[in-house]
Amino acid sequence: MKCLLLFAAFFRTGLFSFGGGLAMLPLIYQTVQEFGFMPPEEFSDLLALSQVTPGAIAVNAATYVGILTAGIPGAASATVGVVLPSFLITLIVVRFLEKFRDSRYVEGAFSGIRPVTIGLIGSAVLFLSEGVLVRGPLISAELFTGGLEYYDLTAVAIMAASVVLMAVLKVKPIRVMLIMAAAGAALGSAGLL
Template sequence: MPFIQLFLMFFRIGIFSFGGGYAMLPLIFQGVQEFGIMTSAEFSRLVALSQVTPGPIAVNAATYVGFQYTGFFGAFAATFGVALPSVILVILTMHFMKKFQESKGLEAVLFGIRPATVGLIASAVIFLSENSLFQGPLFSKELIENIKEYVNLLPCILFICTIILAGKFRIGPIKLTILAGLVGAFLIR
C-alpha cells in the first residue's frame, strides 16, 4: 500500500507542477510532511544532494524520498510517479500541437501559469533560505531581534558569492557547486 501512496503523491506532484524541479520542491516537501518521512533539515540536505547528482532535481528528490520511505520499490514507485505525467503530457502535446498552435485559449492559459510558476520557484527559494541561510523561519520577529544569533554567516557569504560569480563572471553551476562544497568541507570541519 505505501508504494501506491508514493506513486499517487508523486504523480499528483508531476501533473500539477509547472516550471521544473524547483517549482516542485514545495509540493514534494508538503508530501514528505504528510508521510512524516523527514524533517525540514533532512529535506534541505535532500535538495542539496539532488543538485549534485546527475539528472532532474524532481526525479532525484522523488527517488530519494521513495527510498527513504520504503527502500528500492518505494524509490521506483516515486520516480515512476513523478516522471509519468511528463511523458503523458509530452505525447498529448505533440498530438495536439498543430491543432492548437495559434490558439488564443492556450496562450491565455500559459499566460496565467507563468506567474504561478515564478511564485512556486520563489517559494522554493524562501524554503531553502530558511534551512540554509537562517536557523529558523524567515520573516519572524526573532530574525529582527536577534539577527546576530539567527543568521548563519558562512552560508550567507557563499550565497552572495555564488550570485556574483554566476551573474557577473558567468561561472557555470557545476563549478560553483563543487567550489561551494569544497569551501563548506574545509571551513565547517
C-alpha cells in the same frame, strides 16, 4: 507482492501531490503508516536523508522506503511508482498544449503565467533559505529583532559569493556548486559551518 504494493502506494502518492518534494513528505509519511512499510521512528532518518542527498526529494524518499521494505527490487518499484504519474501527466499536457498552439486563450493564459513564474522562482529562494541562511522561518519578526545570531553569516557569504561568480564572472552554475561544496566541506571540517 510487497513490491507491487510499494509501486501502487507510491503511484498514488505521485498522482495526488502538488507542490514538489517537501510538500509531498507528509503524504509519503501517511502512506508509510497506512501500509506499515517501515517503523515510524525511522521516518526522521528518511526526512534527513532525502533532503541532504542529491536528486528530487520525493524520489529519494520513495527509494529509501522501498529499499528498507523490500531491498533493491522494492526501491525500484517505489521509485518507478512515484515517477510514473509525473511522467505520463506531463507528456499528456505537452501534447495537449501543442494541439492548441493557435488558441489566443492559451497564448493569453501564458502571458499571465510567465511573469508569475518569475515571482514563484523568487519565492522558492525564500523557502530554500530557511534553515540554511537563517536559523528559523524567513517570514518572521526575528529577521529584524533576532540580531546577527539569527543569520548563518557563513552561509550568507557563500550565497553572495555564488551570486558574484555566476552574475558577474559568468561562471557556470554547476562549477559554482562544486566550488561551494568544497568551500562548505572545508568550513564544515573547521567547525565554521
